[in-house]
Amino acid sequence: MNTQESDQQKAQKQAAEQALIETRRERLKSESLRIIEIASSEANSALKCIHQLSVAGGATEATYVAIEQRIVADQDPAGAYHLALLAQSTPDLPVDARQLIELVVNKGDNQQRLALLKNLPLPPVDMIKEQILASDDGDAIGQMNAYLQINPEGYGSHHMVTSGHSDQIVPLSPGNRNN
Template sequence: MDNKEAREQQALELRRERLKAESARIIDVANTEPHSALRCIHLLSVAGGATEATYLAIEQRIMTDQDPAGAYHLALLAQSTLDLPIDVRQLVELVIAEGDNQQRLALLKNLPFPPVDAVKAQILASQDSDAIAQMDKYLEANPQGHGSEHMLSSGQSDQIVPLS
C-alpha cells in the first residue's frame, strides 16, 4: 500500500469512528429524552449518516411518543435513503392518524406515492374548509396523487414542505 492509499484508509477509519461515536450519542438521546425525535434527526443530518441502530432508536422514540412531526421527517428521509431499516408505512400511518392537516397535506405533496384515500378521508373528517380546499386544489392538478417528485419530473412545479 502506498502512502496515498494509507492516508485514504486512515481517513476512512477516522470517519467510521466518528460516525460510530455520533451514532452512540444519538441513540442515547433517543433512548433517554422524550420527544427528542426531531433533535435526533437533526443530529443525524449533521453527522452525515449513522448506524442502523440509530435509525431504529429514532423510529422507536417516534412511536413511543406518537410524534407525527418526527414521523413525517423520518419518512421523508427514508424516501431518499431506500435501505433504511425502518417501517415507513407505520410512520406515514402515524402522521395520517395523529398529525395535523398541514402534515397530511405535506404527505400528499412530498411522498412519491402517498396514501391518497387515507389522507383525503382524514382531512375531510376534520371539516377544516381551508385544508379541504388546499387538498382539492392539489388533487385537481394531480388526480393520481403522485408526490411532488413526480410532478417535477413531468414539468409541473411544487415545493417540499418543511414541518418544523
C-alpha cells in the same frame, strides 16, 4: 527509480485515504451512539435526533431504529413525517415507513397530511383525503382539492418535478417543535 517512487506515492495516498475513511467511520459510530442515547432517554426528542443525524451525515442502522422507537413511543407525527420522508428517499433504512406514514395521517395535523400528500412519491391519497375531509377544515380541504386537481393520481412532488411541474418540500407546521 521513478517507478519505485511512484509506487510509494500511490501506497501513501491509498493509506491516507483509508485513514480518512476510518476516521469518518469512527466519528459516525460515536455520533450514532450519542444520538441513540438521546433517543433512548429523552421523550419527544425525535426531531432533535433527526437533526443531529443530518448534521453527522449519516448513522448506523441502530440509530435509525432508536429514532423510530422514540417516534412510536411518543406517538410523534412531526418526527414520523421527517423520518418517513428520509425512508422514502434513502434505500435500505431499517424503518417501517408505512407505520410512520400512518402515524402522521392518523395523529398529525392537516398541514402534515398535506405535506405527506405533496412530498411522498406514492402517498396514501385515500387515507389522507378521508382524514382531511373528516376534520371539516375548509382551508385544508381547499388546498387538498387544488393539489389533487392538478395531480389526481396523488403522485408526490418527486414525480411532479421529474415531469416538469415544480413544487417544494413542505416544512412541518410551526406548532409541535419539541427540541
